[in-house]
Amino acid sequence: MFLYTGKSRLAISAQFNSIGGFTDSASSCPIGWDLSFVQISVINCAATATNINTDSAEVGPESNDSVGSSLEAAAVEMESVSKAISDVQLDNIMENNLNGSQENSTGKNELSGFWKNANETMQKFDANKDQHLDFAEFSALCEALFVNNGKAYTIEEKTLRTIFKIFDQNSNGVLCMYEFTECYNAWIKKILNPVSAIVVIDVQNDFISGSLALKNSPAHQDGAEVVEPINRMLENVAFDKVFYSLDWHPTNHISFADNVNLRKLDKSSPIQDPNEAKEFDVVVFEGPPLMEQKLWPRHCVQKSWGAQLQDDLKVLPDGQMIYKGTNPDRDSYSALFDNAKTSSTDLVGLLSEFGITDVYVCGLAADFCVGKFMSVETCHNVLFIVKKNKNLTLVLLTLTGFTGKDALDLGYRTIFVEDATRGITMEGINATHENLIENHAILVQTDEVKDMVSGVDRRPELGLKLALEIEKKRLQNGKTEKN
Ligand SMILES: [Ca+2]
Ligand SMILES: [Ca+2]
Structure with a gap:
């Protein structure tokens, strides 16, 4: 018996020998299903x-x-x-x-x-x-x-x-x-x-030489330096799928300091007079929902120069753009949630559609909110993008779209391409690395990627990660x- 999908590679000629949750009660040996x-x-x-x-x-x-x-x-x-x-x-x-x-x-x-x-x-x-x-x-x-x-x-x-x-x-x-x-x-x-996707994260002008240039952040890293290794990978490695994420804010975005007058401040806001609020201050908007918000310089405004991918970045014709931060009323944290439920659904759907097993992550910025997201058991952390620090946003995009008893649980094997990323603070970068490793992701260098994608370099850490996911799904x- 077969499932046909009309799409060749994924077509699940599933023979049902890898489907979850079935036990042969007549035998002592349970049948495993994936x-x-x-x-x-x-x-x-x-x-x-x-x-x-x-x-x-x-x-x-x-x-x-x-x-x-x-x-x-x-x-x-x-x-x-x-x-x-x-x-x-x-x-x-x-x-x-x-x-x-x-x-x-x-x-x-x-x-x-x-x-x-x-x-x-x-x-x-x-x-x-x-x-x-x-x-x-x-x-x-x-x-x-x-x-x-x-x-x-x-x-x-x-x-x-x-x-x-x-x-x-x-x-x-x-x-x-x-x-x-x-x-x-x-x-x-x-x-x-393995079936491999690379997600090139936010290699946009504003994060390289614009209003939130990485080089002005505490680690003083130059975001432009990711372009060469990323291009090298895109030229030499046969990824099954290439995604580019873009921070993509409407002009009235809640996170922009110069929009502070557009929404009412809550009584609990540490700054009560919007005219006194400056960039990098934290305010609380009345909502609903009540929203604590750090105020950022205007950045990555839809269709602006700052939102464009850096000129030298190789954009493959079949690469797909993933836009995030598009809801005017969501700050980065909520946008994370929002991303997870809406825009990341596109990504989840796409990763699933292409049967991706391995996700390679590179781009800006390398730090992400350690612990806050990655430690959430049910959150199969995958892609992180940008969210906050002193003067940059660091957003984490998690694939949490599938919850509940029949939830689809997408625990991708995740590979962080270290030399193709730049971060905001050294503490953040180091903590990110540690956190990734704890969660069975691995850090690699650009030149190692080709052999991994082609399956001749097979890492035990990723094998363990996959086995743990199989067990998790079985328990669920x-x-x-x-x-
Ligand atoms: Ca034997
Ligand atoms: Ca046995």
Whole structure:
């Protein structure tokens, strides 16, 4: 059985061997499903307006023009798919699992050799030929999986045990074929064959040489310096998708100091007379909602020179612009929220539509509000943009659009391209780096990116991140089923 989306790469010829939340009660071995895979697929289904036949569990394409339909629609479709799956004959699913998926669900390259399918991989690493992978056998697999141009990375045993435990769903100390099939489909395949997007953040005139030039901020970094490494990446690396984000404010934006008269100050505002308010002061607007607001110089006004991408930045013809801060009444924090619910929905949708597994982040400014956002468990932090500091905004765009019991949980593997970013304060930059690493993102240099995107440099940290996401989704799915 297949899901068709009419879009080649993502088309989820899903064979339902990687769909979340199903347990074979007749067997001691739970069958693993990769929810994210189907989520991505289902969004795509929704975007191409598929119809779902819940009896046959087949999804067919339908010519239509509703590309970009809402994510709620996707969630509804998701439910339909789930229902359809539960009617499917278990035997067929198992058979598909055992055969391994010949379809390349996410990646662009054909997998070959012993990585070709779950069965071949199992045979390769099942040293004692008992049709199970014990921890030692799994460790050997990881040694072959996590390499840089053939050279194995050293992986801590603790990390290996964490990953092994995630896939050993019945905790009997070995991976049976069913468990391993999930491991293969949801994890190994994506590691071998990542689908990569780069998000070039706010490389705009105002942040480089305009009203909020980075070089005037405490770290005195020159924003223009990101242009060369970013261009180098865009020229040499075959990203699956390229996004450019732009701060894009209307002239009456709440954050501009010279707009302070446009809105009423609240009684609680530390400055009561708007004529006394200056740039970088904090005021409180009456709202609703009540809004504490730092006042910034006018910057990145829609269609102005300051909002334009820096002249030398390479803009690929198929690169997509992501506009943010477009709501006049939202400050940066609310814009974050707002971004998360509206403008980031576009980005979420796009990342999903293209089956992105890995997000590379570069641009301005490198710092973001540490802890405040990244520590939020449910917030699958991904892209950060600009929000506040002494004299620059530092916004964090989080992909929080999907919440609730059937929430789509998009935990992308995130790669921060260190030499293609510049920040505001050294403290902020260092804290950002630490925070990224704690959250299983990695820092790399521009020249390392090509091999990672092509799948010849495969980092264990990102493998751990993906495994943790699989576990998180499984738990969420379990809760959903109980409710
Ligand atoms: Ca074995
Ligand atoms: Ca097991």
